[in-house]
Amino acid sequence: MLGAVNPPVFENSLFTFDTAGELAEAVKDEDERYVYWRGTNPTVDLVQRKLAALERAERAKCFGSGMGAISATISSLVSAGDHVLVLGAVYGPTTQFLRYLEKYGVTHTHVSSLADLDSAIRSTTRALYFESPSYMRYEIFDIAAVSAWARAHGLISVMDNTWSTPLYQKPLTLGVDLVVHSLSKYIGGHSDLVGGVVAGATELIRPLALTEYQLYGAAMSPHDAAKVIKGLRTLSVRMAAHQERGLAVARFLAGHPRVRAVNHPGLPGHPGHEQALRQMSGFSSLFSLELDTDSRAEVAAFVDGLRHFRVAVSWGGFESLAVAPAVGAQEERESVRATMGIPVGLVRLSVGLEPADTLIADLGVALEGGRPLA
Secondary structure, three states: OOOOOOOOOOOOOEOOOOOHHHHHHHHHOOOOOOOEOOOOOHHHHHHHHHHHHHHOOOEEEEEOOHHHHHHHHHHHHOOOOOEEEEEOOOOHHHHHHHHHHHHHOOEEEEEOOHHHHHHHOOOOEEEEEEEOOOOOOOOOOOHHHHHHHHHHOOOEEEEEOOOOHHHHOOHHHHOOOEEEEEOOOOOOOOOOOOOEEEEEOHHHHHHHHHOHHHHHOOEOOHHHHHHHHHHHHOHHHHHHHHHHHHHHHHHHHHOOOOEEEEEOOOOOOOOOHHHHHHHOOOOOOEEEEEEOOOOHHHHHHHHHOOOOOEEOOOOOOOOOEEEOOOOOOOHHHHHHHHHHOOOOOEEEEEOOOOOHHHHHHHHHHHHOOOOOOO
16 A cells, blocks of 8 residues: 555554445454454454465454464354363463363363373364463374364364464364464564464354454454564564574583473474474474472572573563473462473473573573572
């Protein structure tokens, strides 16, 4: 428009029509017609089309948060009395949401491997939810095998693909039915927005766009959509740098005597490394290390000894971050940690875009006892 290099941001909350009949027709198809911001918006629509293309999906729907996308997606697939299978460790709030659904008669079961699914499925099971790499432990699942199992049993498969981004992994091409992302992470890339997306076939996206999206009110703002567009423009460059720095830090930690394990699927010693190479074209920089201790105090001392890694939730931006799930966890989060099999000594690292040698030096000092606060 007018030669602008950046798409315009449509700030208007509503769109007008010449006649009552035109408005009535538009409301019937509010997922594709611009009527009200809570339905869709031209700037948001542009992002949706870009993300659908990246994921090789027919349609995508953007939300005001990753949990907005996840909760709407799961809700669209179940009714009272239904059951959801969860494979492997998944994002903590996703587990919390599934527990929340129990008050409406929707139950769920966590299993740790594909081999456990046969014994866990019920006649009321409607969906299979998983992540690969998995939450905090970064286990790799054979996505094609998992989605084939789900389809053979009449289930809709839903996978969180935030870790890899659609740049490095395309689950829909491996048979997954619906893919969700937190756009707040690598896709946004600058820690300045919160957003989510679900992508898949039109027959699955359209119903949730017209019901759960509208009724939950988790609409993405056009300003956040504009930030996602900017993030997508630099995604490939940033992810290459994240991959390089993340692997350098992971290799250092894998050789340190105070580290019991490093959970990074890009390392040849990772149990899922070969499978990851078959279904992924690259690696991000989010992974975890397991300290050689079961003391919460020692884990806290390690995290507190870091200076270039700041202590915070979320990830995917320029800055490097660390978080220890077992330190100071509230009852609900502690229960989720135990359910997911996350050990006390686990620390999650998000390696940012700072020089790798700076981050390695920081970790080295913290592993040797840290330094006093200035």
